[in-house]
Amino acid sequence: MTLPAKTLLLLLITTAPLLLLLSGCSTESVGEEGGFPSPAVSVADVVVREITSWEQFSGRIEAKEAVQIRPRVKGIIEKVHYREGDIVKKGDLLFTIDQQPFRVELNRAEADLARAHTQAELTQVESRRAKNLLTRKLLSQDEYDQRIAAEHQAKSNVRAAEATVQLAQLNLEYTEIRSPINGRSGRALITKGNLISSSPTPDLLTTILSLDPVYVTFDSDELTYLSYFGDAQPSAKNNKRTVFIGLSNEQGFPRKGYIDFVDNQLDPNTGTIRLRAVLDNKDQRLLPGLFVRIKLLAPKSEQAILIADHAILTDQDRKYVYILGEENQAMRRDVKTGRTIDGLRMINEGLNPGEQVIVHGIQKVFFPNMPVVPQVIGMTDPPSSPEPMPAAEH
Secondary structure: OOOOHHHHHHHHHHHHHHHHHHHHOOOOOEOOOOOOEOOEEEEEEOEEEEEOOEEEEEEEEEEOOEEEEOOOOOEEEEEEOOOOOOEEOOOOEEEEEOOHHHHHHHHHHHHHHHHHHHHHHHHHHHHHHHHHHHHOOOOOHHHHHHHHHHHHHHHHHHHHHHHHHHHHHHHHHHOEEEOOOOEEEOOOOOOOOOEEOOOOOOOOOEEEEOOOOEEEEEEEEHHHHHHHHOOOOOOOOOOOOEEEEEEOOOOOOOEEEEEEEEOOOOEOOOOEEEEEEEEOOOOOOOOOOOEEEEEEEOOOOEEEEEEOHHHOEEEOOEEEEEEEOHHHEEEEEEEEEEEEEOOEEEEEEOOOOOOEEEEEOHHHOOOOOEEOEEEEOOOOOOOOOOOOOOOOOO
16 A cells, blocks of 8 residues: 555654664663663863962053152243153253242342341450450440340341242252153143242143053952962062063063052952052053053962863853763762863862863763763863774674
8 A cells, every 4th residue: 555645754754763763772882771872972081280370450550650740939931941752861951940030039148148147247246345345344234135135136147048048049949840750751731931830739840750660550359369468468578479461462461570569458349459560661662551461370379170161061050060970970060160271171169180071972961870981081182983883793
């Protein structure tokens, strides 16, 4: 009897999975109880390695020394001596204020000082003469006391006049505004011919920023601080932890520095603490304000367990792996993962040295404690090829 075409098609669709299952039994061993066949999987020993852990942060470059150039005296800018953006050295002349009023004031103070000296010499002569007259009883005690007081007053006037001269000299020196540090100059905010004020708030003329070395500041979370600095005494010597730094356009962390400062308190609003690193800047590429990536090394190395990333499965918010248990059973083990090191994923919790993880053929494991047929390979090796079945005897 010939079956209709639709009936034949339905039979083929229904029997195809059964045929595929039967054919699969030829390449995989059958379970002891005659149920599902035990799948062939590749297992590898977990990699145990001594590593130095690290944390990555984002930060900004800051100048070690930053100076706002402001005038100490009032006057008119007579000349700007530097070119904006140039490297200046300590003591280089930046601005000159009109010096004529200050020279006049210095001359007047020096004249007052000369007058005070003359007066002091006169009172000193009169005091000596009064002493002789007092000895000969030709001068009263009151007149003698007045001569001595006049001498002391004259000496005080000399000291006051000397202070006025020193102040006038300082004001004259302040008309030449010089760089107090080595660094790169900023834009001249006030130029030639403008009147500048020194009080109540002095005008800002420009800024000078030091370039070598520079600071790198960043904020660390509380757990990292406790792990990396919690056991150290708060001193500059103990804070010198190595850091590696990279710019946003650099690969990796090619620059090396060290921590020189840890703040004295944790910010309760953000749960972070401010750290600062010192970094050489001999090529002067690092400008204040640049964004950098920071790699902070742990104080000591530790033993880490590493496995291949593809051996890790996810169940909602949990990660787990299958390890090879007793009697070749695939046992589920929940794990906590860390960062990637040399292409392998660090396991912070869940695995122990000496255990074997299923790295290939995980999709064949349908439930925990399922029997498997393991073949040991390296953690980074490709999946092993199944061994060919022996030919059937005729």
